[in-house]
Amino acid sequence: MITRIEINGFKTFSDFVMEFTPFTVIAGTNASGKSNLFDALNLLSNLADKDMRSAFKNLRGDAEEQFTQFSSKEFSDKINLAVEILVDKTVKDNWGEEAILKYTRLRYEIQINRIRNTKGFDDLKISHEELVPIKHQEDKWVKNNIDTNFLESWIPKVKTGKRGKPYILTDNKLNKQIIKIPLDGKPGPGREFSANEIAQSALSSVNSVEFPHVFAAKKEMLNWRFLQLNPEDLRRPSSRMAPDTVSHSGANLAAALFRLQQEDEFVLNDISIELNNLLPNFTKVAITEEISENKFVIKLLSDDGREFTSRVLSEGTLRILILCILKYDNQHKGIICFEEPENGIHPFRLKMMIQLLKGLSTDFTDIELPLLPLRQMIVNTHSAAFVDKILKENKTYKEISVWFSKLVSKISSNNKQNCKYTKLLPVSYSHGQISLDFLEPSEIAMTELEVEKYLETKDFES
Numbered sequence: 001m002i003t004r005i006e007i008n009g010f011k012t013f014s015d016f017v018m019e020f021t022p023f024t025v026i027a028g029t030n031a032s033g034k035s036n037l038f039d040a041l042n043l044l045s046n047l048a049d050k051d052m053r054s055a056f057k058n059l060r061g062d063a064e065e066q067f068t069q070f071s072s073k074e075f076s077d078k079i080n081l082a083v084e085i086l087v088d089k090t091v092k093d094n095w096g097e098e099a100i101l102k103y104t105r106l107r108y109e110i111q112i113n114r115i116r117n118t119k120g121f122d123d124l125k126i127s128h129e130e131l132v133p134i135k136h137q138e139d140k141w142v143k144n145n146i147d148t149n150f151l152e153s154w155i156p157k158v159k160t161g162k163r164g165k166p167y168i169l170t171d172n173k174l175n176k177q178i179i180k181i182p183l184d185g186k187p188g189p190g191r192e193f194s195a196n197e198i199a200q201s202a203l204s205s206v207n208s209v210e211f212p213h214v215f216a217a218k219k220e221m222l223n224w225r226f227l228q229l230n231p232e233d234l235r236r237p238s239s240r241m242a243p244d245t246v247s248h249s250g251a252n253l254a255a256a257l258f259r260l261q262q263e264d265e266f267v268l269n270d271i272s273i274e275l276n277n278l279l280p281n282f283t284k285v286a287i288t289e290e291i292s293e294n295k296f297v298i299k300l301l302s303d304d305g306r307e308f309t310s311r312v313l314s315e316g317t318l319r320i321l322i323l324c325i326l327k328y329d330n331q332h333k334g335i336i337c338f339e340e341p342e343n344g345i346h347p348f349r350l351k352m353m354i355q356l357l358k359g360l361s362t363d364f365t366d367i368e369l370p371l372l373p374l375r376q377m378i379v380n381t382h383s384a385a386f387v388d389k390i391l392k393e394n395k396t397y398k399e400i401s402v403w404f405s406k407l408v409s410k411i412s413s414n415n416k417q418n419c420k421y422t423k424l425l426p427v428s429y430s431h432g433q434i435s436l437d438f439l440e441p442s443e444i445a446m447t448e449l450e451v452e453k454y455l456e457t458k459d460f461e462s
């Protein structure tokens with residue numbers, strides 16, 4: 001789970017700070033940076049796994065377009081990203097080895113420089129990387145967000161006096177910048193890389209629990225999923241050879257549902273009830289095998305007794321169906337970034353949609369054992385009605401935060417020129433859940449007025 005992000009030099013972000021809760025909603029006007037924030041998370045997730053060129057490839061725009069553009073010719077020459085995360089207490093690698101973490105609160109930083117080489121090409125280089133534990137006494141986010149009665153379920157107790165050493169650090173050695181991964185709690189040399197020379201992050205080099213905290217941070221970032229649903233993928237039946245987890249476009253949905261049914265015979269019932277809450281016309285979700293084609297196909301039963309395969313379902317139905325399935329999928333953990341959940345939903349059903357999204361994010365007070373894996377939902381919205389419903393009906397629920405994005409003019413620390421940058425301001429009837437030290441009191445007051453104006457527009461929707 002991501003709890004804080006700091007961004008500088010990337011797209012519309014300059015000295016940008018924001019905090020998250022398990023269910024985070026970002027409302028705001030067009031082109032104000034809502035999707036750019038998803039792009040930053042996407043880049044971090046890619047950097048945890050891929051080489052630099054590939055990490056920058058699958059984003060909106062070319063690599064150079066990710067660096068903040070100050071004027072028609074001037075771009076930032078570096079991107080700084082920092083994230084603070086909360087991870088599960090245990091981590092398991094692909095070889096079945098498991099490790100129990102000493103710290104579940106971690107902070108990761110990376111700096112990427114854009115350097116012109118002798119041949120006139122621009123190279124992307126990592127000049128700084130760091131992964132450190134966040135010490136409990138300095139952890140304002142935990143203080144504000146997790147009730148002390150439930151704390152031990154999420155944050156292991158660390159004996160006082162033990163100093164949290166970095167798990168990745170950048171150091172100077174014989175006038176050369178070195179990125180190091182010390183052996184986590186054990187004696188030995190660890191790993192060393194030359195900063196500005198490596199083609200991919202030190203974080204990405206760790207593939208096992210040999211370095212438990214680094215591996216946990218990497219796995220966390222790999223579980224940041226960006227749902228960009230493609231109706232064709234959602235509709236397509238799955239072959240028996242298909243992966244049994246849902247892809248970011250919605251592919252393999254039938255295979256995933258088949259697996260869920262194999263794991264738990266009652267799960268289809270739960271999913272049917274969930275779907276029926278939002279779409280009363282459908283009473284039952286079923287998964288069948290098309291023997292002749294050797295495929296699994298999803299069918300919905302309508303309240304008048306007719307049966308429809310996924311091939312003919314509406315886009316809105318498919319968007320709701322995938323969320324219902326993910327909610328009951330034990331293999332689903334990490335973050336879902338989702339654009340405009342109100343799309344395809346009748347305004348009367350917004351409340352049920354919010355309930356469903358809430359069910360896809362961790363409630364820190366829900367500590368039935370064994371603990372469920374951490375889940376987070378980050379959504380963008382244009383709908384004032386959606387924001388209004390969330391605010392009104394979740395006043396005391398700490399796990400939800402709502403933010404309002406807008407562009408503000410300011411002089412960035414990277415460049416002396418005045419430009420427009422994204423600012424996210426908290427929208428809430430009580431600001432209890434977020435530590436707002438990075439905001440001026442005047443900014444908070446200003447948001448309340450703006451949000452009121454924004455929420456008035458809800459009466460014109462639907």
Ligand SMILES: Nc1ncnc2c1ncn2[C@@H]1O[C@H](COP(=O)(O)OP(=O)(O)OP(=O)(O)O)[C@@H](O)[C@H]1O
Pocket residue numbers: 010011012028029030031032033034035036037065066067068069070382405
């Ligand atoms: N490298 C860059 N430097 C500065 N600004 C950029 C850069 N790349 C994109 N932008 C700005 O970011 C805008 C896009 O922002 P984004 O896609 O996050 O908007 P949004 O809030 O998601 O809007 P919508 O609600 O329309 O989806 C572009 O219109 C452009 O003005």
Ligand SMILES: [Mg+2]
Pocket residue numbers: 034035036380
């Ligand atoms: Mg957008």
